[in-house]
Amino acid sequence: MIKPERKKLIILYLTKSDSKYHVVKLADYCNNPKTCDTIIITVMDEVINVVNRKESLLINKVKRAFYNHNEPFDFVRWIVGFTCVTLKKNKVKAYDINKYIDKYASLEVKNNNRLRRKIYLDILYSSLVFGSTFSEYFLYRFNVKTYAERRTFVTTYSKQMDFTRIINNQKDCEIFNNKYKTYLKFNEYYCRDAILVNSSEDYAVFCQFVKKHAQFVYKPINDSHGNGVKLIDSLNYDCIESVFKDIIQGGECMLEERVIQVAEISALNPSSVNTVRIPSVLTKDSVKILYPYIKIGKDGSFVDNSGSGGIMALIDLKTGIVCDTPMDKENNKYILHPDTGAQIIGFKIPKWNEVIDLVNKLAYVVPTVRYVGWDLALTENGWLIIEGNCAGQFTGQQMLDQIGKKEVYRSLIDAI
């Protein structure tokens, strides 16, 4: 549990900083005291650039010293880590790096105190110098990579390279952050009904919707990573009113018609809608499509997001073939789907050319938001949008083939 004073401090920091995304998110959740604590914890995990002036001076010096493909000596890392720990004791403690070490590190490291301390300092150091979050450190396997190689990765907080902030108009990003606004804007590509439920006034609309679709998908309006998304069957309830009461308790949300995907893709995992994530960048003269990957849910889960244990695998852009070993965020590799036994590697996405054409069209709908990661699903009637993400999520792209994509994205900034 977080003390109320610290809570205030964080909110103060967030409001001062230019990170609008977090402010919007936090303001929503502060109205809802139940989830407030958990949200603050997750924000704390991610807000590493709460670096004060002393630290940033130190870091700039270190960066300059080691820029030319040099490795920092162990004792430099130690001194930087040590100074940070002593200067900002409480903050570093609050990061809870140990939690991540317990979650991701190998047994050898967990049991050996010396190695554990070493990796602790390395995580701290690379979060300060490269702006990587603690989970990114493990997902990109920074522990085995040289510093020159780590520098090639796009990390969440690398300041020189805030790709999405430069490339996307922050005001128009609101269209993508709010799921219902996305629906209104991209109505023709959704190919399904959706309604916004905000207050008890929406009851009439809701009744009409439920009459048409007894089963529907519930999505919190501003959330990502598949949090809170679930399938609701109104037949399980006694009456429509009780369904409505349940829904309205969770706050503002969107209700959607269920997507029925084609048999070929649902064979991979029938319980979830398995989507293809295609990031696209709108440049001066064309749409550039980068590193698409497929996301497949595990048995029983309704969403395919990697945060919920989904399996991801890179797709070859030319042919639409799943070409690299599928894996999940815990670094487990799967040749066959663990639950259905379907072969994922080598799977050829049906109607691949159509989806590429669709993305080429989609990118022009909101031309000020140039980088969007599209989630697309295939139904009998063709491809449709599940959602668009404009906040840079580079984890999947870089984690799957363990190659840093910073240079690729940086070169795209010039091409705008």
Place this chain on the structure above:
Amino acid sequence: MNKVLNRFELIMLKVSRKLFKNHNEPFDIAVWLFCIVSRLLRRRSVRKLMITDAIETYAAKEVLANRRLKRKLYNDILYSALILGSTAEEYFWYKFETKKYFERRKFLTIFTRPFEFDQYMNEKEGTWIFQNKYKTYQNFKEYYRRSLILLESEENYKEFREFTQKHKVFVYKPYNQAHGIGIRLINISDYDSTESAFKALLRQGTFVLEERIIQSPDMAVLNSSSVNTIRVTTVLTKTGVHIMYPFIRIGKDNAFVDNGGAGGIIALVHVDTGIVYTIPQDIYGNQFIQHPDTKTQIVGFKVPRWQELIELAKRLPYVVPTVRYVGWDLALTSNGWVMIEGNNGGMLGGQQMLDQTGKKEAYYSLLNEI
């Protein structure tokens, strides 16, 4: 193989291992000093490593243009050659430039193997059987399922005539060559007479003639110009036969051999299912989702009759039990799997390069079971 490691370097190796054992990275200065010393003292053996050649073929353009980075890369290659026993090619295959030293140490490299691995795995008397192609044939006749003759001098002309009468098209292999060098397909009708053919072939030294393998159409789908083989590495221990990281090898550009050295495409195959599960690539790092000539999809390809292959691979090591670590080349004909050859010094290049994971731990843990 150049045995670059002499006693001096072995001592250096031991000292530096002790220094850098506990997940420490060597300082840049240490690498630099070490390289200067070894270049001064062991000038000839350093030259034998042919580092500059490898840099020119494998390194990125950016590095080649920048002299400072190039010198740095040179030192790093030399250092990891002497400390970790990796050749200059291995350095690039395993992408050592992106890996830290304690990760590099997980790879089983060519020069450490003779001292630490092969010595315990294989007994010397047995290895002769595999280095000599004809002796291999004599020992593994039932698994070859085809005829093979050895031709040394002019006295062997009779055998040659008999062989060519049976088989008009056959495979020519130089006697003591590896990596598919010199292997080619010969059609006897290209020559004026049998006698002139014999003389022309004998001029290049001792050789072996083999009946041609007609591979099953299931495998020929991938590439028909070469016999596409599966390399299965087995380790025979007390507990049984361990099958280690099999991979498929496919020829390209109408080559007759599928070896990695000849530009062949390689990809790891999953042991339990027989599915190709890594991105197929050649040793220069070019990736091929589909075969460049036939356009057949390689990744996700399910090797036909996989269980039969595993059963065969579990029987083969017992023929010469003193050689415990062998890489078998197996091909599929319509009658089942046949053996092409066995390599007692089977390279680990392919296995470790394809998924960029060091396999030292996996192999060394087997040393205890022998």
